[in-house]
Amino acid sequence: MHFLFSRTAALSLLAALALSSGCQRAAYVAKPTLQPVTAQPVGKTLADDPTAVATIAPYRQRVTEQMAAVIGTAPSALVKSNGESPLANFVADLQRTRASRELNQPIDLGVMSNGGLRAPLPAGQVTLGSVFELMPFENELVVLDAPAAVVQQLFDYGAHVKMAFSGATYTVSPDGKATDIRIGNQPFNPAQNRVYTIAISDYLAGGGDNMVFFKSIKPRGTGVLLRNAIADQIRELTKQGKPVEAKVEGRVKSTS
Amino acid sequence: MGLLGLSVPAAAADTKANRLVILHTNDMHSRIEPFPDNAAQYAGMGGMAHRATLIKQVREQEPHVLLLDSGDIWQGTPYFNFFMGELEYKLMSEMKYDASTLGNHDFDNGLEGLQKQLPNATFPFLISNYDFTGTVLAGRFQPYKVFEKAGHRIGVFGLGIELAGLVADKNFGATKYLDPIATAKEMVAKLRGPEKCDLVICLSHLGYKYQGSKVDDFKLAAGAPGIDLILGGHTHTFLDKPDVVAGPNGHQTLINQVGWSGINLGRLDYTFERGTRRPSVAMASVVPVQAA
8 A cells, every 4th residue: 555655645644643642642640539448348238249149159059068067166266366376386286296196206396387377266166167267278297307406497486476386385585586495395405416306287398488497308298188187186176075275375485 | 632732731530431440359368258257357248249249330330440459369268279269260250350460379279270270260360570481381471461441551560479488389380580670660661661551550469568678569669660559469458548659750659458358349540631741651640639
């Protein structure tokens, strides 16, 4: 088509196009007009959208059947909080006992971060669904054989957030250091030539939550998913006629 | 026609035709159904069928809607453990999400797990600072997308958080994390420049604010000026209204985040005012106007 135009005409047409497009583009200033609250709450005041309900229905049925099963009873909710928490104590303790049973050897420490626990266990009936919400991740329970120097790093890490460990107590000094560490009620000496066994999730063992000091240690698997270990422990308590409970019991002390 | 737009700028007529409504979520964490009535927190809140209704209501009232998400769609309820993200993507597609970015939990079933669910999403995942070269996801994501809405070009790009230390190594494999600030600068230059966008939005899964040097949405706003709106995630931060970060030449960046689990749907309305035609990115101005 271009041969129908003179060269000059073609150029001026191109120039006109460029100008007109330039006028429409980048000539605007976007101005937000904000509501007093930009976050619109989504809740039961809104009707269910029928399309979404129909899409969810078959999935919902399969989930609810399996999740509604009651596996235990908790007199009060097991919650997580900063520092030592009932929920993290409960999970770290069962990690240690379960790993010990699976590998048929004593386990010195159980480690679970508050961040790895995604929801509290509610008061009253504890369902399999509650356990899924608490531990949605497909994490495996593993055991690390850690030299004393790495264990010291673990406690230094813990002291920053006053994190508790199963099988140990310690004190956080005013300058944020872990002191008076006792493992299995024995004083801990970072200089001693000894390996400690740690029951932990494969996620944390792989350096998750910045526990990078574990990355060099090859974990021993138990073949047990952490979620299943939690559900099994609750079922076991129920079988023994016991409630699901855990306390903050001074595993971490603070001098400040 | 004032070729250079130097005549008195027309007042921004806040009419439906000229108004762009941005709706957004972050960290929905597989919260398909509302929190149970006996939940310790947020009882009865959230729920994707409720959210779908709210979105439909807005769409009935407004012709120009952008529906965006800032990542961590996955992980948090048995729906994800059982169906591996299929239902989340299907519902978001039904709600006609325009785009999302990738959060760290969207890697929880590895690169293959993500690849497997992508056909269930009719919306693109925008991510500019992960390099998937040499992985099964190579070529599956766009760094940005330009949407034509209300007669304007809206540039949207995505930024993800550093995966190492947060996601198991095996789950992100050879994915390379690129510096978010440097990447964002490139995105702003491209979207403000050749792509001629009137509004630049970043879907960020970096997190709201950290002590220390870790990159967050505030450091992003300051380090890569020219972004109009950062829709954040990762830190599950509840904000009633956006934060404003002042940039050079009067430009302002808004930062918004709406908690998690679909408890809230964020809404920001934009109008477009014909301004002086300026070649430079930083000359555009954004002034938040609080409605009475």
